[in-house]
Amino acid sequence: MHILIVTTGGITRMFRNWPEVLLAKALVQRGHRVRALTYFDAKSDALNTRQENVEGIEVQRIEPNGWLTREFWSALQRGPKPDVIHIQHLRNQFAFQAAYYARRENIPYVVTPIGPLHDQYLSRDRDHPLDTEPLYHNLIWSRREIINRTSRDGRVKRHVENYFMHYPVHHANAVIACSEHERGIWAQMHIESETIPLWVDVPFISNLRGETFHQEFTRPVILFVGQFKYRKGFDVLARAMPMVLEHFPKATFLFVGHSPIHRRELEAIARKDGTHEHLEIVGRVSEEDKVRLYNSADVSVLPTRYEGFGLPPLEAMAAGCPVIASNIPVVDEVVRHEENGLLAPRDDPRAFADAILRIMRDDALRTHLIQNGFETLTRFDEKDLTARNEAVYARILQAAPVVKA
Template sequence: MRAILLSWEYPPMRVGGIAAALEGLAPALARAGVETHVVTCGDSGGAPEENPEPNLFLHRVTVSEPSDNFVHWVHLLNDKLDERADGLIREWQKKEARKKNKTPIVLHVHDWLGQFAGIALKHRYKLPMLSTIHATEFGRNGGIRTEGQHYINRCEWELASESWRVIVCSDFMRGEVEYALGVPWDKMDVLPNGVEARVFEGLEGDAWWNFRRRFASDNEKIVFFIGRPVHEKGAHVLVQALPRVRARGVNAKLVIAGGGVRGHLETLAGQLGVWDHVYFTGRVSDQDRDNLYQVADVAVFPSLYEPFGIVALEAMAAHTPVVVSDAGGLSEVVEHNVTGTTTYKGDPDSLAWGIARAVNDPGHSRWMAQNAYERVEKIFNWDVIAADTKAVYERVWDEYKASGWGG
């Protein structure tokens, strides 16, 4: 079986959680025996064509034409995605022209940003298409109000409508996609995201201390957050919680990693008198990200909207105690008082309590962190998730063949 995964981001291009999800899923699908082709944007670098491991092929395209706005750029990108994927399909069809039993091909679109190429390919070649909806415009904004939001919401609806099946990452997202996009409950499959635990190992001894001292003094407790500095990720709630944490007797150093505009967070830290206790790193390398998880005393993700929370998984894989809000899928990833601490979303006092609890009771925190790691290995394991994804592909292909739609 061949699968074409259409996505606007894949490492080294990282914008949101899709890149992290596909970075784990694509190689795992290849290991599961699916010939996996990721067709993605190469504007952030990476070779145009790569075959990094058996069964995994990366095809990166670039947009050189000027665009008027983001939506225009997305359409230009989709033209390139379509062109490259079309070339792959034509090449396969030519090679297998004389074969009676041709290799199955499924199209797998990740969010609306790749849907225009996916839908065009689906109808041009009469191939089955499925999608993963990682988040919705409705959820990100708490409703649909502006013209731009209406446009994206309509695109998401069309993608779901055109899809043979729709994959979502949590039961929370299943409910949201049903409500916001009208997708029938039985058309959706809930498959969680995963994480590679092995990448968060190896920092120890002098290397551990030397890396840690780049961000905090030896007597400070590192409270670590990584993510985009947008409202939905709740970094402002974490900054608001910091003076409350310190008032509880915790000598906390807040380390905020991630690219994007953060002026509002810097202003807030200054207004609250904690500027000297916050370190804004900006965008960090993958290696520094992995090391920061290892040296942190607690990793905190206070999202106001969160379909899943793959960053919480990364912390769990690094044996780092986690404190999260109860937003969306986070409560499905972190079980309160068993694998981490859950707090009320948007509540700095609740968040401060959770952070102080994790730091002041290290024995209990280590116990929960070990439980979390074991859950990562058993449930949030990319090989397990890839096997379930392959099963969805096979179901879609069988139903497609039985339908007679492809001729």
């Protein structure tokens, strides 16, 4: 089968656990031809090569220029016609053109949105999307609705973008949700979907077991891996620091993230609370060093306010690092309280501090969570989940009707 994957920046040599590259490599290993059209970014070490072959994946990168990019359209036209197109990410600026092309050429396509509440038209606040009900009525599904809304408020650019963003999932031959919570959201919009979760590169992580980060930290080490965005809850862990340090005065809080957007706010919280000397901020690290950081940590904390899926808990489990995470939809499908991790109420620094202290003080609980974390990985087996994606491709190939864009 020839599969075209259309995504943002997810197929690189640098980031091993991004969903697209794991799926693409697994498909290549199963004998499929995989071509990928992704974002080009001259300022990014991971995305600044126009064309390359990544472990058998034919990758072409194109600079996005809004929702209609001439170079991307030309790449679709010039490239070999695929059997199936797999579009990743709801906010992918190439998605509309890829879906339109697929329908025009009668190529069946599947969409994996990875987190519908990342959608600015569906969520009132993308940093706190679970605080309010989704704005289902706000989405635009037809060109007629663009005209109707523009006639009322004149915001044509906004309404066209709204339509372009939702066209792919509305017309897809199949939609793959990565959680049951996501599947429920699509069901509210009368869009049928199938749940296939994401996974991580367990063999890669396991092969580095025992290797620690080159820098030493005073213990215990509490690790945060993620972007410094309020949606990720970095501020929740920062505000939990004084309560942990009261009992473990030598603790190190290690924040690892490739997005510096709110680094100053993180440092300001620590300075205000008098915990700045216990704060260590590490910028972008290699995939190998990220695993070594998990290996070096006493606990991994994900105080997130929303996740499309949330890979850090699986990464931590594969590295044998106990997990604490927010008790929110999606995350609770991976982390089960007192079974393979601890769950704490979102936006509750005291609850996160208590969970950290509990793991630090209870060796039996720690061992229990680590062991069950290893067992959890069998629910996210690459061979099984790749086969389920393949089954979707086969089904839509067999059933795809002739349509007009």
